[in-house]
Amino acid sequence: MIRLEKLTKFYPSDIGDQYIFDNVDFIFPEGRNIAILGSNGAGKSTLFRMIAGSEYPNRGKVVTDKHLSWPVALATGIHPQMTGRENTRFIGRVNGVDDLDEYEEKVRDFAELGVKYDLPVKGYSSGMRSRLAFGCCIAIDFDIYLIDEATSVGDQRFRRKAKQALLDKSRTANVIMVSHDIKEIRQFCDSAIILHKGQLRFYAELEEALSIYKTL
Template sequence: MIKLDKLTKYYPSDLGNQYIFQDISFTFPEGRNVALLGSNGAGKSTLFRILAGSEYPNKGKVVTDKALSWPVALATGIHPQMTGRENTRFIGRVNGVANLDEYEEKVKAFAELSVKYDLPVKNYSSGMRSRLAFGCCVAIDFDVYLIDEATSVGDQKFRQKAKNALLEKSKTASVIMVSHDMKEIRQFCDSAVILHQGELTFYDDLEEALDVYKTL
C-alpha cells in the first residue's frame, strides 16, 4: 500500500503561498506498474520527490508498508569523500542488505567502475557517479522502484543495460515512473495516474491515460 493522506504542498512567494496541490488523498493500486503523468507545472516531479522522501509536504503524509527505492537515476545519498566501495557498503547497511561483500561486487560489476571503485567519488565524472547510484539501487530488492528518466544514465550501451535491468525488476516488483518518453512508458507501465489541477486520477488502461494526457 502507498497512500497519500490529505497531502498539501505549497511554496512561499511574494504573492503568497503557491499551492501545487491541497488535501490530496489517494491510494496507488497494488501490483501495477504506474506512469505518473501531468502537464508541465502540474506538480508530478514534486509529488515524485515526496514519495521518494527527498521532499516533504507542508501538511499530510505518505503512508506505506512497502520498501520504496530512491529515484533510480539520481545520485541520492552518494558521499563525495567516500570511495565507491565505501558508499556501497554504507547504502547496503542502511537498506538492510545481509551480505555486504556480495552486494559490493554486484554493484562494482554493474556500474563498470573497475579500479576506480576504490577511489573517492569526488574524483568521478557525473556519469560514473550516476552509474554507481544506479548499481546500488538495482542490486537491492525493493518492493517499488521509483524511476525518473532512469535510462538516461551513461552511454548508449549502459543505458540499454540499465533499461534491461529495470525491465527485469518490473516483473517481480512494482514501478512508479515519471518520463517524457512515451515509448519508455509503454515498455515499463501497464496503467497510469494523471495529476491535473491538483487532483489525481487512476487509469487502468494505459492507452486511455496517454490519450487524456495529450489533451492537457
C-alpha cells in the same frame, strides 16, 4: 500500499502561497506499474519527490508499508570522500542488505568502474557517480522502484544495459515512473495516474490515460 493523507504542498511567492496539492487523499493501487502523467507544472516531480521522501509536504503525509527505492539514477546518498566500495557497503547497511560482500561485488560489476571503485567518489565524473548510484539501487530487491528519466544514465551502451535491468525488475517488483518519453512509459508501465489541477485519477488502462494526457 502507498497512501496520501490530507496531502498539502505549496510554495511561497510574492503574490501568495502557490498550491500544488491541497488536502489530497489518494491510494496508489497495488501490484501495478504506474506512470505519473500531467502537463508541465502540474506537480509530477513534486509528488514524486514526496513519495521518495526527498521533499516534505507542508501538511499531511505519505504513508507506505513498502520498501521503496530512492529515485533510480539520482546519486542520492553518495558521499564524495568515500570510495565507491565504501559507499556501496554503507548504502547496503542502510537498506538492510544481508550479504554485503555479495552486494558489493554485484554493484562493482554492474557499475563498470574498474579500479576506480576503490578511489574516492569526489574524483568521479558525473556519469561514473550516476552509474555507481544506479548499481547500488538495482542490486537491492525493493518492492517498488521509483524511476525518473532513469535511462539517461551513462553512454548509449550503458543506457541499454540500465533499461534492461529495470525492465527485468519490473517483472518481479513494481515501478512508479515519471518520464516524458511515451515509448519508455509503454515499455515499463501498464497503468497511469493523471495529475491535473491538483487532483489525481488512476487509469487501469494505460492507453486510455495516454489519450487523455495528450489533450491536457
